[in-house]
Amino acid sequence: MAITMNSSLRCVSLLALAVALSPLAPAQTAPSAPLISVRQDAKLGPILVGPDGRTLYLFTKDGTGRSSCTGLCAVAWPPLTATKLPARLAGLKGQLSLIQRADGEPQVAYNGIPLYYWKDDTKPGDTTGQGVMSVWFAVNPAPTVQMGRAAALGSVLTGSNGMTLYTFSKDTAGVSTCVGACAVNWPPLLVAQLPTRGIAVRGGLATLIRPDGSRQVTYQDKPLYYWKGDLKPGDAAGEGVMNVWSAARP
Template sequence: MSIYVKKNLLALLCLGLICAASCKKDKPKEEEPVQKKGIQLATDVTFGTVLTDSAGRTLYMFATDVAGAPSCSGGCETIWPLYYSSSTSTDLNLNAAEVGVVTRADGRKQSTYKGYPLYYYKDDLAAGEIKGNGVGGIWFVGKPDYSLMLANAQLVGADTKLYTSAYVEGSGNTRYFTDSKGRTLYAFSPDKNKTNTFTKPDLSNNAIWPVYEETLKSVPSVMAKADFSSITVFGKTQMTYKGWPLYYFNQDNARGINKGVSIGPAPGYWPVLMLTSPVAPAP
């Protein structure tokens, strides 16, 4: 082989090595999968978007925790173990501002979503299982898009007296509706079906009993979406339940407070909304 041919072969070999090194250098690195941490969102065929932990296990909310303090302990916690993660969330579709932490009476920490402490259910043995929804009518799968929630709590009027669901003095929890963050919702007993008779045209009394303005999305499974609708009240869109226009009470300055039940000529003049509430009377 001539020296000329050898030189050409050597040049070609060097050029090939340079190109290979250049191609290797220019090839983009494959991105490593982001490790999931904290609360995640998952899609379920029955419940839509639900809350899970980083491994895909379903998280639940407890209606008795409406005030934001965990009330499931002892034997209850054996069935509904608490969920806690020091990480908020790596899921970009979840509003991290809604994630929080509460310290339990025994000093342990528990993660919250929209103020509700979060739990597992013991019979959910694998990721994606949702066997605990609706248990006792007070346990619900965690969801980011509830428009309303169900509370299971004592009614305590602005007069500091305890009331039952019949609005007579007495102790015992009542199951009633709140907004998605635990603020109590009321009806005005003189109202008619889909007719607000309280709010003034100038909205001067709306600061006392604000109309509940919310678009209907998801509701806990014990509620029927067909029972909800909306009306227009002097430029505001007010949600209704069984025809009853829904209101807040301005003295309920924290979640789980229901002072409005004692306001009026008699307790129950401004009743809370319940699954057993009758259909509002026709106008």
């Protein structure tokens, strides 16, 4: 019995020594959360969120690739910062970039739009910054205007729904003259926030205020519209209607 016990103790000791001398296995680390992802909000639709799941916002007073929120503004609206961007973001069609803030810190931008958190959002799912002072809005990842194709026309501009966009030759720069019944047949492309463009869209986007107070998107100062006769992406039945309507080209 003593021999058996001694043998068992020697085996245990040798096993402990082997474990002590063996190289330690690398610690398993949880995969890091993506820098930006998309969350479906019940009221706002798809919106961008940061790695902690909190809502990201844009500031309509910013310019493309430039932040104008500094000082106390940046305390209330902390910028989303990163030292480098991931090589690829699955599911996001927009382009990420880093811009340099006034203090030299790199800030993340989506399609050139600087991104921020809101101090009063305390957990994922909060969107209390939406519409603050009518200049802060959650970011919809689908570009307002993007490149598409119409079977008979080739490359055209489309909305985020893929439907062809049009211009009206009777409009003037930054002014829409299509109202009333005209706007029923040719619904204006409206946004509640700063419009965004797809990577392939090179011209400038802006907005104008229509007589009813809604905000219409313009491309190169031309107001943009849909045509009620188009039923699916790729349709361009509004091209040439009354010789005053044309599909918008990039």
